[in-house]
Amino acid sequence: MNWLVILAGGRGERFWPLSRAARPKQFLRLLGPRSLLQETADRVAPLIDRAHTVVVTGEAYAALVEEQLPGSWVLAEPVGRNTAASIAWAAAAIRSRDPEALLVVLPSDHAVGDSAGFQEVLSAAMASAQRRQRMTLLGVRPTRPETGFGYIEAETATARAARADGVAVAAFVEKPSRERAEAMVASGRFYWNAGMFILPLSEVWAAFSRWLPDTLAAVSGTSEEFAWRFAALSPVSFDVGIMERATAVDMLPLDVGWDDVGSFEAVARLLMGRDPARVVWDRVHDVTVIGDEGPWIAGIGLSHLVVVRTPDAVLILPPEESQAVRALVHQLQETEEGTRLI
């Protein structure tokens, strides 16, 4: 059986004031009427139904997941220990019901422009992973020399049309320098690692047994022991702990308008051309209002800004300042009054 595993444990400080400690980015309706988490599940719904959807999240967010994805199987981590632990727990949980499962692991906070195209590639990747019994991942064809992502090096360049078959992965590259990123993009053999994995359960189980046996032991133990054993794990990402060590990994290229929605600048880019509600403008150009709740926003003679609207805080910034939001949140934490807003 096919299972969808959504990783939904992120905290999203860069999206304040829309995201709060109690409601991070993946639970927000940033791009439409459905949250990023819901859009992630919706996108895979034609391939895997809700009864086979596992969401790994923090304890604080379990109720939000149940509200947004009713009928899903929620694994609420007592504390965040990075993605290797999350995927191991999902694998152990699914293994207890379906030892022959195929796991589709996706992050919960990204955007995809072309859902049908995504389904087509994912479907091919699932068939390939099942047939070849190899851990497989989707590699996003890069559109710019981004230095903030990890890259996947394919053994051979892939044509744009070649979606049905995977190619072997030669190596993983951590966040590169600008120069190296430009060379990688130019070569045609490198892809962004967007954390989308298709994993035959037996393969990933064997990999955990070999490289992260403590993690597997923690998530497979009795429920009495679980919380403290889980908390005692060192945080390791699935990429570093498993994928970079595995020798037989396939990749399928993805070319479907993927975006990591990493900042308000990205959200503004994705919302471009949409008319926000409850806004009144006079000579306003290139200003994006993000957030449906809160006061009307009125502007006169403005350009090149992002306005983030919530009922109790309104943030104004040029889009290229989006990375500085985290520092602003830290500044708020310095006062009791400000801390209440986080």
Next chain:
Amino acid sequence: MNWLVILAGGRGERFWPLSRAARPKQFLRLLGPRSLLQETADRVAPLIDRAHTVVVTGEAYAALVEEQLPGSWVLAEPVGRNTAASIAWAAAAIRSRDPEALLVVLPSDHAVGDSAGFQEVLSAAMASAQRRQRMTLLGVRPTRPETGFGYIEAETATARAARADGVAVAAFVEKPSRERAEAMVASGRFYWNAGMFILPLSEVWAAFSRWLPDTLAAVSGTSEEFAWRFAALSPVSFDVGIMERATAVDMLPLDVGWDDVGSFEAVARLLMGRDPARVVWDRVHDVTVIGDEGPWIAGIGLSHLVVVRTPDAVLILPPEESQAVRALVHQLQETEEGTRLI
């Protein structure tokens, strides 16, 4: 006896979203913990007490005046008919109790930097008006060639120190051209007309009897007739209807940091250097937040803006766009949803 007459009928569209149809500029705490109306009464309180304070306002605002200036005598106009009608009504009302009164008439929506200096000049003007039994006004010494104000031409130039005695008024000048304004300011004989009058009741009564007898009749009639007779009056300002026709008018120069608080730009100038509440900034320069209620305002990498904060609308604009606020309000009036915000 001395009586204070405050004219508080203005509507203040230029101050949206802070001012609303139900709460115009004079009732707002624009510059401190007291509204402009309260500041006006406070400023005169050492000279005239609350029991001798008459506030002329619109029916819609009578409750607000009673709330902000409890104990004052509120005259609620059924409809606005400009300042001649307002002053005539106040004169008739006061005359019924004190035919020998001296009226100090002030607008309700201006700012004065130096209250003690204002009291000194007003006190001198009251003594002069009483002694000479002449209608007297305060002329603001101009600090720039403003084309939006009316000017008072004094018969002779006055020295800065000469506050005790008035000078005779030669003429009134309506809003001038830029060129003429520059010449007037340079001459030292012209002052801004800020609508501040000191009026022996017998003199102003005689003037109304002569030049606006219909107005006097309307406000002196029976209460049954009052509403429709008042509404039937043509709107005329006190300046045009009475002062410009009077031949014996004195002026005392006022040099006390007067500001008409005519726009958000003026408010921003007056608030300069004060720290607003509930704001979090990162690299923000020359940005003024006006309005204490409503959401936190957060900004990153901004300069030269005014942010006007209310619970249901936030306006963002460069200060020099303040005159365009009225057009924005008219735009809001075009939709039902927008109209609810006005």
